[in-house]
Amino acid sequence: MSEAVISNAPVDTEKPKFFNYKGITTILGGVGFLGLVAFLSVGSGDTHKFMLNSYMYGYIFWLMVTCGCLALTLLHNSIKSSWTLPVLRIFEAGSGWMTWGMLAIGLVPLILKTDVVYEWARPEAASDFILSRKAAFLNKPVFAGVILGGYALFAFMANTLRKSTNRHDKSGDANEYQFRTNFATPMMVIFVSVLTFVLTLLAMSLTPKWYSTIYTLWLLIGGCQAALSMAIFLVTRNAAKQPYANVMAPGLTKDLGNMMFVLTMLWGYTSVSQLIILWNGNLPETTVFYAHRGADAMLGWNLIGASTILGCFVIPFVTLLSPRVKRYADRLALIAAFIFCFRILDVYWIIGASIPSRMSPQAFGPSSIFDAIGWIVMALAWFAVMLNNVEKAPLIPLYDKRLEEAKNNAH
Amino acid sequence: MAKVQDRKLNDLLITGDQTYTSIDSSVDRLILNQKLHGKGWNILFLIGISLTGLLGVSIFWLLYQGIGIWGNNVPSAWGFDIINFVWWIGIGHAGTLISAILLLMRQQWRNSINRFAEAMTIFAVMCAGLYPILHTGRPWNAYWLFPYPNILAMWPQFRSPLMWDVAAVSTYFSVSAVFWFVGLIPDFATLRDKSTNKYGKVIFGTLAMGWRGSNQHWHRYEQMYLLLAGLSTPLVLSVHSIVSFDFAISIVPGWNVTVFPPYFVAGAVFAGFAMVMTWGLPLRKFYNLKHLITDRHIDWMCKITLATGLIVFYGYLLEIFYSWYSGNFYEFKLLMKTRFTGIYAPMYWLLIFCNGIAPQIFWVPKYRRHEPTIIVVCFLISVGMWLERFVIIPMSLTNNYLPSSDKPYYPSFWDVAMFTGTIGLFITLMMLFIRFLPVINIFEVKDLFYKMGGKKEIVEEVGANS
Numbered sequence: 001m002s003e004a005v006i007s008n009a010p011v012d013t014e015k016p017k018f019f020n021y022k023g024i025t026t027i028l029g030g031v032g033f034l035g036l037v038a039f040l041s042v043g044s045g046d047t048h049k050f051m052l053n054s055y056m057y058g059y060i061f062w063l064m065v066t067c068g069c070l071a072l073t074l075l076h077n078s079i080k081s082s083w084t085l086p087v088l089r090i091f092e093a094g095s096g097w098m099t100w101g102m103l104a105i106g107l108v109p110l111i112l113k114t115d116v117v118y119e120w121a122r123p124e125a126a127s128d129f130i131l132s133r134k135a136a137f138l139n140k141p142v143f144a145g146v147i148l149g150g151y152a153l154f155a156f157m158a159n160t161l162r163k164s165t166n167r168h169d170k171s172g173d174a175n176e177y178q179f180r181t182n183f184a185t186p187m188m189v190i191f192v193s194v195l196t197f198v199l200t201l202l203a204m205s206l207t208p209k210w211y212s213t214i215y216t217l218w219l220l221i222g223g224c225q226a227a228l229s230m231a232i233f234l235v236t237r238n239a240a241k242q243p244y245a246n247v248m249a250p251g252l253t254k255d256l257g258n259m260m261f262v263l264t265m266l267w268g269y270t271s272v273s274q275l276i277i278l279w280n281g282n283l284p285e286t287t288v289f290y291a292h293r294g295a296d297a298m299l300g301w302n303l304i305g306a307s308t309i310l311g312c313f314v315i316p317f318v319t320l321l322s323p324r325v326k327r328y329a330d331r332l333a334l335i336a337a338f339i340f341c342f343r344i345l346d347v348y349w350i351i352g353a354s355i356p357s358r359m360s361p362q363a364f365g366p367s368s369i370f371d372a373i374g375w376i377v378m379a380l381a382w383f384a385v386m387l388n389n390v391e392k393a394p395l396i397p398l399y400d401k402r403l404e405e406a407k408n409n410a411h
Numbered sequence: 412m413a414k415v416q417d418r419k420l421n422d423l424l425i426t427g428d429q430t431y432t433s434i435d436s437s438v439d440r441l442i443l444n445q446k447l448h449g450k451g452w453n454i455l456f457l458i459g460i461s462l463t464g465l466l467g468v469s470i471f472w473l474l475y476q477g478i479g480i481w482g483n484n485v486p487s488a489w490g491f492d493i494i495n496f497v498w499w500i501g502i503g504h505a506g507t508l509i510s511a512i513l514l515l516m517r518q519q520w521r522n523s524i525n526r527f528a529e530a531m532t533i534f535a536v537m538c539a540g541l542y543p544i545l546h547t548g549r550p551w552n553a554y555w556l557f558p559y560p561n562i563l564a565m566w567p568q569f570r571s572p573l574m575w576d577v578a579a580v581s582t583y584f585s586v587s588a589v590f591w592f593v594g595l596i597p598d599f600a601t602l603r604d605k606s607t608n609k610y611g612k613v614i615f616g617t618l619a620m621g622w623r624g625s626n627q628h629w630h631r632y633e634q635m636y637l638l639l640a641g642l643s644t645p646l647v648l649s650v651h652s653i654v655s656f657d658f659a660i661s662i663v664p665g666w667n668v669t670v671f672p673p674y675f676v677a678g679a680v681f682a683g684f685a686m687v688m689t690w691g692l693p694l695r696k697f698y699n700l701k702h703l704i705t706d707r708h709i710d711w712m713c714k715i716t717l718a719t720g721l722i723v724f725y726g727y728l729l730e731i732f733y734s735w736y737s738g739n740f741y742e743f744k745l746l747m748k749t750r751f752t753g754i755y756a757p758m759y760w761l762l763i764f765c766n767g768i769a770p771q772i773f774w775v776p777k778y779r780r781h782e783p784t785i786i787v788v789c790f791l792i793s794v795g796m797w798l799e800r801f802v803i804i805p806m807s808l809t810n811n812y813l814p815s816s817d818k819p820y821y822p823s824f825w826d827v828a829m830f831t832g833t834i835g836l837f838i839t840l841m842m843l844f845i846r847f848l849p850v851i852n853i854f855e856v857k858d859l860f861y862k863m864g865g866k867k868e869i870v871e872e873v874g875a876n877s
Contacts, residue, residue, distance in 0.1 A: 097554065129738075130738035131738075133738040134736060134738055137736065175864070186774075189721055189725075192725065193728070195727065196729070196732075200736065209738065211733050211736055211737045212669045213668050213669050213670035213726075213729045213730070213733050213798070214669040214670040214672075214673070215669070217673065241748045248656075269648065269652075269672070269673070270673070271672070273652065273671075273672040274669045275657070276656065276660065277659045277660055277667065277668070277671070278669065280659075280660035280661075281660065281661070281662050281667040282662075283662060284666070285737075402540060
C-alpha cells in the first residue's frame, strides 16, 4: 500500500527511480537500435528476413505508444484537465521530436527493404487485380513520404506544446494556457486524420487486400492505453518520491484509474465492433484478418487472441470498477503493469499475425525469439530517448497548482 | 430563504443576483402561473396537435391498407420508416448523455439542461418506436418480437440485429423514463408544496410519492440516481451501436463498415445536442431563463456539437478513402456513381455541407454565443443527420450487386405525412412538458448555487471541471 497516498509518512526526497535506468538504457538502447537498423538496412538472407519481419512488431508497438503519448498530450491541452498533470511530462517526453526522429531512423530499413515485408511492394503485385487498383497509394514513394511527413508533423505538434509548457513554467504567463488549447484542438483533428494514412500504410497494408475503417481508431486507443498504463506505472511506483508526493491523493489516483477504465471500455468496444461486423459480413477479403488467427484450436494466435479478451478487457474492466483499487497508488501500479503487459500481447496478435509469412496457424512460434529481440531493442531505445527528454523539465508542471491545492485542501 | 449576495458566484453557470427562492420561482412559475404561456405556446401547440392528427390519419390508413402505401419497394425494402427511426433515436441520445455521463464525470453544468434534454429523449424514442412497430405490418402482433414461451414454439431470431434493437431500444426507453421520473421527484414535492391549486396539490403530491426531503430520502435518492446513471451510460453507447449493426453486419455496399458503431454514436450525440439547443435557445429567451441556461452552457454545447461533428465528418472521409482503398468495385461504384454524381447526389453534397461544413463555424468563439447563428447551424445539423440516414439507406439499397437493383426510391405522400406527423407528436409532447412539468431541474440548480456560493473550494472545483 503506498504510504504517500494514505498516510502522512515521511516523503522520500530522492528522485524517482526510473532516472536510475537512464544510463544503461542509453548505452544499450543506442547501440542496439543503431546496430539493428544498420543490419536490417544492409543485410540479406533468411536471418535478415526473419529479423525484419519481427522488427515490424516492436517498431509498431513503440510507434503506437508514442502516438498514445501525443494523443493524450493533445487531449490534456484541449480540455485543460488536471488529472493528466502528473503524467504529462512523461507523455511530452515520450512524444517529443527526439522520439519521432528515432522512429524516422527506424523506418529506414522498412523503406529500403519494403518488398521483404510488404506484398504490395513486390513485382508480382502489379499483376494482381486488387493490388494494382491500390498502386497509386501502396507504393514506395508514397509510403516513405506520407509516413516521414506524418512524423515531421507530429514532432512539430509535440514540440510546439512542449515549448509552450516550458515557457509557461518560466514566465507563469496564463496566456500560454489559451495558446495551447487553441493549438491542440485543431491539431487533434489533423493528428487523427494523418495517422489514418500512416497506419494504413505501415500496419494495415501488411495484409494488403484487407481493410477496416475502425482500424486506426482501434490501434490508437490501444496506444493510448499502453502510454497511460506505462506513465501511471512510472508515477505510482514513485508516489512517495518528489515531486509526485506533493500531488498524490486518492482523488487523483481515482481519476487516473477512471481514465484507464474508459480506455479499457473503448478498446473492448472497438475490438468487438470490428469482430462482429467482419464476422457477420463473412466476406473473404475482410474475414482474412480473423481466419488464421482463429484457425488453430489449441495453441498459437488463437490462444493469444483469447487471452487478450481476458487480459485487455475482462480483468482490467472488473478490477477498475472497484474504487478500492483506484484509491491506492500501489494497487493502481499493479493493474497498470498488467494492462501494459497485455498491450504487448495484443499488438503482437494484431501485428505479428499480420506479417505475410505468418498467415497460417502453424506459423506462430519459430519467429518468436526474433520478435522478442526486436521489441526489447526498440523498448530500450524508446526509454533511452524518453528518459533523456523527461529530465529537461520539472516532472510536474510548475505553472499549474491545482493538484497541490486539491491535496492540501483534502480532508 | 436568505440571500447569498455576499458569496462568491461563478456567474458563468448561474447569472444575476439570485436567491434560492428566485431559482425556485424562475422554474415553477411556468407551471403555477399558467397565464405565462401566451400566443406563442398556443400556436406551436396547435401546429403540433394538428400534425399529430395527421399522424393519426396516416396510421389509420396504414393499418387499413397495409405498408404498401409507403414508397418502399424491392430492392428498397427500407425507406422513410427506418430513416426516421434512426433519426429519432439519434435525437434521443443527448438527454441520457447529458444526464448520466456528465453526472458521472461530475460536470455540474449539466444541471440546467438535463431535464428538458431527458424529456426530449423520451419523446424522441417514442416517435422512433412507432416506425419499426408499424413496419411489422401487423403491429398488434409486435409483442412476438419479445422472447416468451408460447404454444407456437416461435422464437425471435437472436442472430438478427433487429432483435437486438428491440431489446436495446426498449431497455433504453425504460431506463430513461425511470431516470427522468426519479429526477423529477424532489421537484414534484416542491411543486406540491407551492401549489395553491387543489388539483395541483393532489397530482404533484401523488407524483412526489411522499417525498419529505429527509436525510434518509436524499441518501436513497442519491444512491439510486447514481446507480441509474451507471446503468444508463453503457446504454447510451449500446443503443446506437446496435442500430448501426442493423446495417453494418450485412454486405450491402456502403454498409459493411467497421467504423459504423462509434460513428453512429457520435452522430447521435451530434444530432441530440443540436436538438437540445434548438429547443433550449427559444426556451430560455421566451421564458426568461437566461440566468439559468447561460451563454456558457450554450458555448459548451456548441463545443460538444463541434467535436462530435468532426468525428462524423471523419467517418465520411473514411468511407470515401476506404471505398477506394478496398479495391471493391461495388463500394467504389456506390461512392463515385451514386453518392458523388448519381440522382441523389444533391442530397449527398447537402449532407456534407450541413454536417461537415456548417458546424465548423463553431470554431469561432463569437459564433458560439450568437443565437441566430446557432439556431441556423443546429437546424442544418438536424437536416444533415436526416440526410445521412437517407444516404446510407436508399442510396445503398438501390445500388446493389444486381443491375435489377438500380431502381430509384421515392417516398410516397404517406411517408412524408407520417414523418411530419411524428414531428407534430414531438412538438405536442414538448409543449405539454413545458407547460406542466419543471423544464429545469430545480433542486440540482439550487445545489449548484449552494456549492458555488457557499464553499470556496467547490467553486474552484466547478471552475476546474469546466
